[in-house]
Amino acid sequence: MGQPSPVAQDSPTGQDSPTEQDHAAAGHAEPAARSPYAEHTARLTRSLAHALVSENDDAELAETVRALATRLLDASEAPAAVTVDDPHPRSGFRRDITPITSAVNPLAPPMAIRREGDESVSDVALPLQYQGPPARVHGGIVALMLDQVLGNAAHSTGLPGAYTRELTITYDAATPLDRPVQVVGRIDRVEGRKRFMSGEVLVDGAPSARAHGLWISPR
Numbered sequence: 047m048g049q050p051s052p053v054a055q056d057s058p059t060g061q062d063s064p065t066e067q068d069h070a071a072a073g074h075a076e077p078a079a080r081s082p083y084a085e086h087t088a089r090l091t092r093s094l095a096h097a098l099v100s101e102n103d104d105a106e107l108a109e110t111v112r113a114l115a116t117r118l119l120d121a122s123e124a125p126a127a128v129t130v131d132d133p134h135p136r137s138g139f140r141r142d143i144t145p146i147t148s149a150v151n152p153l154a155p156p157m158a159i160r161r162e163g164d165e166s167v168s169d170v171a172l173p174l175q176y177q178g179p180p181a182r183v184h185g186g187i188v189a190l191m192l193d194q195v196l197g198n199a200a201h202s203t204g205l206p207g208a209y210t211r212e213l214t215i216t217y218d219a220a221t222p223l224d225r226p227v228q229v230v231g232r233i234d235r236v237e238g239r240k241r242f243m244s245g246e247v248l249v250d251g252a253p254s255a256r257a258h259g260l261w262i263s264p265r
C-alpha cells in the first residue's frame with residue numbers, strides 16, 4: 047500500500063471552483079470562513095461517543111460535558127459557516143461534510159481515500175461506535191463505506207458529478223471492528239451518463255463484502 051495522496055480534484059467536475067451541482071451534491075453553501083472550531087468540535091464529539099460506549103461513569107466529567115454542551119449549543123447558530131482545512135485526503139468535495147470521510151463531521155470515523163492506479167482505496171479500522179452484531183461492523187456502515195469509495199472512484203476521472211442510482215452489497219463474511227480493513231472501488235464501464243462500478247471490503251486480503259452499483263450524472 048502506498049502513501050495516501052490527495053485527490054486531485056476539488057470538485058466532482060475537477061474544476062477549481064465548485065459548481066452548483068457540487069453544492070447540491072454536498073448539500074451546503076460555500077463556507078464563509080476557516081476556523082479550527084469545527085475540527086476540535088468533531089474530535090470532542092468522537093471522544094464523547096467513545097466514552098459513552100465504554101460505559102464508564104464519571105460524575106465530574108459528566109458535569110464538564112453538560113456545561114460544554116450548553117456552550118456549544120449557544121455557539122452553533124451558523125454551523126455551515128464553520129470549516130477547517132481538512133487534514134485528510136479529501137473525498138473530492140471542496141468541503142467534505144459527509145458522515146464517513148469528513149474531518150469535521152463527528153459522525154465520520156473519518157476515512158481517508160486515496161487513488162491507486164485506476165482504483166479508489168481506503169485503509170480504515172472502525173471503532174466500537176460502528177458495531178452492529180457483536181465484534182462486527184454494522185452492515186449499513188459497510189454499505190456506507192462502499193458507497194463513498196465507489197462514489198469517489200466514479201468521480202476520479204474528471205467525469206461530471208453523478209449520484210448513486212443503485213448499490214448492491216453481498217456480505218460474504220464478518221467485517222471486524224478495530225482491525226485494519228481496506229475498501230476499494232473502481233469503474234467497470236461507462237455508458238453515456240451511466241457509470242457501472244464495483245468494489246469490495248478486504249480483510250487480510252479476502253473480501254468480507256462485495257459491491258456493484260450504478261452512478262448516473264443528472265441530465
Ligand SMILES: CCCCCCCCCCCC(=O)SCCNC(=O)CCNC(=O)[C@H](O)C(C)(C)COP(=O)(O)OP(=O)(O)OC[C@H]1O[C@@H](n2cnc3c(N)ncnc32)[C@H](O)[C@@H]1OP(=O)(O)O
Pocket residue numbers: 055056057058059137138139193194195197198201202208209210211212238239240260262263264265
Ligand atoms: C471528486 C468528487 C468525489 C466525490 C465523492 C463523493 C462520494 C459520495 C458518495 C455518496 C453517494 C450518495 O450518497 S449519492 C446520494 C444518493 N443518491 C441519490 O440521491 C440519487 C437519487 N436519484 C436521482 O437523483 C436520479 O435517479 C438520478 C439523477 C441518479 C438519475 O435520474 P435520471 O437522469 O432521471 O435517470 P433516468 O433517466 O431514469 O436513467 C438514466 C439512464 O440510466 C438507466 N438506468 C436507470 N436505472 C438503471 C439500472 N438500475 N440499471 C441499468 N440502467 C439503469 C435508464 O434506463 C436511463 O438509460 P438511458 O435512457 O439513458 O439509456
